[in-house]
Amino acid sequence: MTTRPAPAARELWEDLARVPVSFPPQGGVNVVVSAESGLCPPGWVGVVALEGSAIATAPTERVAERLRAALADLPVEAVVDAASLHDALPVARVLGPASLSYVSPQGFRPVAAASDVAHLPGDHPAVRGLERVAGHEDAVEAALDEITSPACVVREHGEVVAAAGYRIWPRRTAHLSVLTAPAARGRGLARTVASAAVAHALAAGLLPQWRARPRASRRVAATLGFEELGAQLSVELAQD
Template structure:
């Protein structure tokens, strides 16, 4: 592994350790259990599994859940599956699994430039796009909470696609894109996401891309732009009396 790639990998590990818990640490080739009901690596009170380069953090809300999972001696890859978690606990809901992709130094492959408009999420045309895709897809896209300019492509007043990124800790830029149903398969997402990535790189940030397994189109955009798959993420809500709903970024 090149020295610059190793630095990126170290940053990614530190990022997810910090999100999981102030005391969380990856253990090479193993699963490290983190008890933290308020972790930012998954929705509060949920179970979260984050695998980075063959090591995993399993975030649980309490010691009882940790005992029921009995996860420490399992393979880091096996614990990050819905099937495994359901074999140990009752699961009411899941987010993911998803691939965590990062843009390693010198790997960016910019797409063909496109005319974009800097927009605000409150723009009625943006709200119209969000209404077309529905709440679940809009939330999964990560469009809410963007801290960069919200780049958009328009046609006759309609927004066909949007992209941007949210600043995360340690100089990470979580890049996201969303395309209207009628404009999918046209390459707009790739070209617009390329604009957001260029903006992040110019700001000295490390672009991150998260693509759910149920969204192969999103994963394809990441591949075209040169992102490398470094990790996986899965969150699961155990069956209990009452649990808080997830945030848009968990």
């Protein structure tokens, strides 16, 4: 794959807006109306900032007008900051911000596997078992139940203690999911399984995308060579 991560990432999120929009070339924010936006849950406002510029979607023109007015005086880095939006808009609920990181074949730094990595179907019962052990909140964050790739796993005593895979998104993007059992954390297993999943995605000619909120997850991505290009934030505005 010869696609550079930054332009490909911008094209991905422009596609996910589901209406014509582009990241401003000189910074700033482009706000559009998109009731079917893939940047956020239905009825919410979605904002994605990449490399100093941003796009935002609103469910209606009235909300878009409010959003344009609120974001006009904010620096780009603040439009994906929950506290800044709280000051500028009547925010009811927030998802994120989540960092958006990407890696090219040239930038990828695979790790030597300290444990054997096996491949299982993404819907294998052992993978569901790991989600139960990890707990609902971590399982939802990882979203292993959404992967379309094989699950790269490490087993101990017959149980899966770490797993990673990806879901194919538009623009040949591989959206990564990684999860480790609580008792097995701190031993590099997330890096091991994630490295295997990234290698699998790159071999298929895909662009790996790592979206994360926890600092520990972002550190794993950085170790593997991912470059943090921006962030995504979704907000639900309070009703008048």
